[in-house]
Amino acid sequence: MGANFGKVGTELNFLAQKAPLALTMGDPSGIGPCLTIKAWKHFRKKGPVFFWVGDVELIEGEIPVKIINSPYEALEIFPHALPIINIPCAVQVKPGHPCFRNAGAVIKSIDYAVEAVKKGEAQAIVTNPIAKYILSEAGFKYPGHTEYLAHLCDLSEREVMMLACPSLKVVLTTIHVSLRQAMDDLNTQHIIDVTLTANESLKRDFGIKNPRIAMAGLNPHAGEKGLMGVEEGFIISPAIKFLQEKGVNVFGPLPPDTMFSSIVRPQYDVAICHYHDQGLIPIKTLDQAHGVNVTLGLPIIRTSPDHGTAFDLVRGKGDCMADPSSLFSAIEMAAEMSAKKQAFEEALK
Numbered sequence: 001m002g003a004n005f006g007k008v009g010t011e012l013n014f015l016a017q018k019a020p021l022a023l024t025m026g027d028p029s030g031i032g033p034c035l036t037i038k039a040w041k042h043f044r045k046k047g048p049v050f051f052w053v054g055d056v057e058l059i060e061g062e063i064p065v066k067i068i069n070s071p072y073e074a075l076e077i078f079p080h081a082l083p084i085i086n087i088p089c090a091v092q093v094k095p096g097h098p099c100f101r102n103a104g105a106v107i108k109s110i111d112y113a114v115e116a117v118k119k120g121e122a123q124a125i126v127t128n129p130i131a132k133y134i135l136s137e138a139g140f141k142y143p144g145h146t147e148y149l150a151h152l153c154d155l156s157e158r159e160v161m162m163l164a165c166p167s168l169k170v171v172l173t174t175i176h177v178s179l180r181q182a183m184d185d186l187n188t189q190h191i192i193d194v195t196l197t198a199n200e201s202l203k204r205d206f207g208i209k210n211p212r213i214a215m216a217g218l219n220p221h222a223g224e225k226g227l228m229g230v231e232e233g234f235i236i237s238p239a240i241k242f243l244q245e246k247g248v249n250v251f252g253p254l255p256p257d258t259m260f261s262s263i264v265r266p267q268y269d270v271a272i273c274h275y276h277d278q279g280l281i282p283i284k285t286l287d288q289a290h291g292v293n294v295t296l297g298l299p300i301i302r303t304s305p306d307h308g309t310a311f312d313l314v315r316g317k318g319d320c321m322a323d324p325s326s327l328f329s330a331i332e333m334a335a336e337m338s339a340k341k342q343a344f345e346e347a348l349k
């Protein structure tokens with residue numbers, strides 16, 4: 001901490017944070033810039049420290065900002081101004097009205113954040129929401145951050161999506177594909193791989209010693225012994241058997257309609273779900289405000305709010321009616337995961 005920070009420096013516990021978090025721009029016309037302003041106001045006095053990778057013009061004039069050249073500068077600047085790695089948009093941003101011509105800046109922001117973490121200049125990435133269809137219009141071929149981050153880490157198809165809120169964690173075996181495609185993609189080996197990734201991450205990044213893992217069924221009543229579907233018997237149960245033999249604390253397949261009830265949820269630490277909405281509907285219904293999207297299976301830590309770009313809530317530059325709680329949770333979770341991962345790795349030495 002710089003000596004000229006005087007009293008502010010003594011109030012903060014930023015010394016424990018060796019590197020800042022990198023917060024991406026997301027869609028510049030969405031709620032990302034406005035939520036970023038709210039996040040800086042919320043965290044500036046207590047941390048964790050982050051810097052924003054985006055167009056300075058979207059924030060300037062709303063709060064103090066400082067363009068930086070290196071993430072390391074963020075630790076000193078953060079209490080006084082939002083540190084920004086400036087990535088200018090190609091065309092004028094119209095709040096609430098996305099434009100595919102700005103896709104280049106959106107992607108560049110993600111690229112910069114990933115590189116910063118790879119180089120050890122940032123601790124973890126927190127992403128603001130992107131509009132998938134806008135990026136697709138610009139020719140971007142990845143359906144979401146999750147798949148793109150795996151590509152940037154040379155680990156395509158090893159990515160795993162987790163959504164977490166205080167009362168539930170879900171992990172998906174299929175992500176951004178149609179329901180029909182998800183059914184075709186479901187296979188025993190993939191369920192095993194995803195469950196092992198979730199098991200490792202819960203131990204390393206969340207500090208859970210022996211994670212209890214609930215495996216969802218796919219069909220009504222988890223197939224009712226083959227009467228309402230056969231995937232439980234042919235695909236899901238063999239994965240559970242294999243994992244149990246490896247010592248993984250997994251059980252199921254559970255009927256998907258009852259496994260998220262308040263009676264069953266306390267019995268497990270994470271639910272493995274087989275398609276996007278099977279896992280995300282319970283999370284967003286239970287606690288959208290504190291839901292966090294986490295990417296597992298990669299060497300970098302990445303979190304994100306669980307909501308999207310919410311163009312309907314943007315009223316003007318830096319101004320939106322959006323609840324920032326999910327972004328706050330994502331920032332806190334990224335910092336906590338980094339600390340737990342570091343402690344886990346040091347214990348192994």
Ligand SMILES: NC(=O)C1=CN([C@@H]2O[C@H](COP(=O)(O)OP(=O)(O)OC[C@H]3O[C@@H](n4cnc5c(N)ncnc54)[C@H](O)[C@@H]3O)[C@@H](O)[C@H]2O)C=CC1
Pocket residue numbers: 128129130131132133145293304305306307308309310311312313321322323324326
């Ligand atoms: N991590 C990411 O980058 C994500 C991006 N998206 C993208 O967002 C775009 C819009 O998707 P939608 O399905 O409409 O989801 P959305 O989450 O943007 O909006 C759904 C509803 O929730 C409201 N809402 C969202 N965030 C809110 C907040 N913080 N406070 C209060 N209300 C909030 C919106 O006003 C809307 O009524 C899509 O293009 C999608 O690709 C969606 C989910 C995650």
Ligand SMILES: NCC(=O)COP(=O)(O)O
Pocket residue numbers: 143144145146147280293304
């Ligand atoms: N519904 C969650 C979602 O679409 C988030 O995707 P990603 O951008 O985190 O891959």
